[in-house]
Amino acid sequence: MHDVYEPENPPYRREIPIYKASDRIGKPYVQVDPKKVVGIVEVNLPNEPVIFKELDDVTRRIGENVANFLLGDIKRGIIPATGLPIQSGIGNVANAVLKALETSTEMPALDLYSEVLQDTVIDLMELGRVKSGSTCSLSLSQEGLQRVYNNLDFFRDKLVLRPSEISNSPEVIRRLGVIAINTAIEVDLYGCVNSSHIGGTRLMNGIGGSGDFARNAYISIFTCPSTLKDGKISAIVPMVAHADHSEHDVRIVVTEYGVADLRGKGPDDRAKTLIENCAHPDYRNLLWDYLKLGKKAHISHNVAAALALHTTFEREGDMRLTDFNKFI
């Protein structure tokens, strides 16, 4: 299933010749000089199993919202009727998004051009909903991996395992018109995304290839539940405590409440649609109140209160208790 293509050091003298997500352009093995091999250690330890939660109402609604958004863009001719390759981040929300594609019979069967593929992809390939999957990593449960091994003839020409320099290549992502779907920890009122550091300090995960995909995608989508910790944390905040993806790389934000389409919108309209379409109702008034504190300028912010929700959570354990008067 591997396709190993190694570009030269820059400047490259030629293009990376991938024109379809499933194109194979290299060797099915890594070429090494046998003189450099001093020994081989055989290992039969399985990968650590990936634990999946069952879909709940929140993740299911996020998935449906993404699928409906994509169908809308297909109907409006923004996405061709045959679809465009999908990149999907990992985790339960990402799985829910792909599940939603399965049940949406209006959605064309898709190619994936991704960094990591999870179990859902195996399901969708067996159902004929995913035609091919390009990736640099299969992050499968033991059961999922066994299904692939048991049916290698079926999966061999559908899965392409590439080096990350190719699976995440800006050139290929832009050429194929990839639709990037990644998960956010929090999103600020202007579309800036934190996808790695909880509260700006504690690393939840790296950003993987999401930087390459979000910047170079045809459409860049970020998804997250509107709240965490029983509503004590809002994912829509005045300012993110850590910025992984700037407003310039975020086009669509999706929570269980709906879709904020930020394309072509100025700062005020971005804030409005994020509050009305994506924020949890418990937080909408707080976010509107924050905007009233802002300077009248291109972007409305009040630097004294921009991180008030985060500070309140650290002090009192619940962002809903934020009192802006304590900050300004």
Place this chain on the structure above:
Amino acid sequence: MHDVYEPENPPYRREIPIYKASDRIGKPYVQVDPKKVVGIVEVNLPNEPVIFKELDDVTRRIGENVANFLLGDIKRGIIPATGLPIQSGIGNVANAVLKALETSTEMPALDLYSEVLQDTVIDLMELGRVKSGSTCSLSLSQEGLQRVYNNLDFFRDKLVLRPSEISNSPEVIRRLGVIAINTAIEVDLYGCVNSSHIGGTRLMNGIGGSGDFARNAYISIFTCPSTLKDGKISAIVPMVAHADHSEHDVRIVVTEYGVADLRGKGPDDRAKTLIENCAHPDYRNLLWDYLKLGKKAHISHNVAAALALHTTFEREGDMRLTDFNKFI
């Protein structure tokens, strides 16, 4: 001088066939259907003149620091001895950087693959220090423009004017191994850059193509003076008030005090090198003090005090007056 190449809508069926910064791949004119032309308005109004400040000590030192950094990477073999194409932002600092290349005789003559070219490029072409310049916009003074018009035979094969979709193409930027040099308003202790909104609210300029270049470049450099407004504003801050380029897209930061090479460094080391090599001495203790307030976590931040310098500047007109005790 124009080279107009229009890719299809994604998915593109072929590569953008640029393999050297100076390659011409399209037509020297824009093709339009004559039936759609209802009239032609001739205009002889000149462009608004571009005002240049003379180089001062600060901008000159920033330019020298960038040139020395690049020479160091050439000597270490990270950049090939023949150089790689340079993208340069606009403004006085960007001009100073290009001026420094002129005086550095060890630097190979370079190609530019940029979004905007300024007067300095005209000087450097006449001196033989710049071999070619690819751009989507010539932002020249009237005098600079006249020099091009007066010597068109010389400049015609050295300047290539492209559509922005090509001048800023992620595919071409990555393939050519472009070295991106852009200007920052402020940089935070972990390498996140604000290049558009002063104090997080007032728009100074758009980001232009810097997002495409910073993400996809071989090396991404940001430059700025260490202070503004007679030292009342530090360009190195605990957290930026607006994030245009995340830590993932910023490799090298340069001020008049030195170079912070963030490549391969974790958060603590990034903060240390930014304080010691780039911050103005008046601010170094304040920035060390901020770090002591941070949580022990992957990134050290204190959300209550992260924007204390900005808030103090708004309240008291000078970031040096920051008293963290008022915030935590």
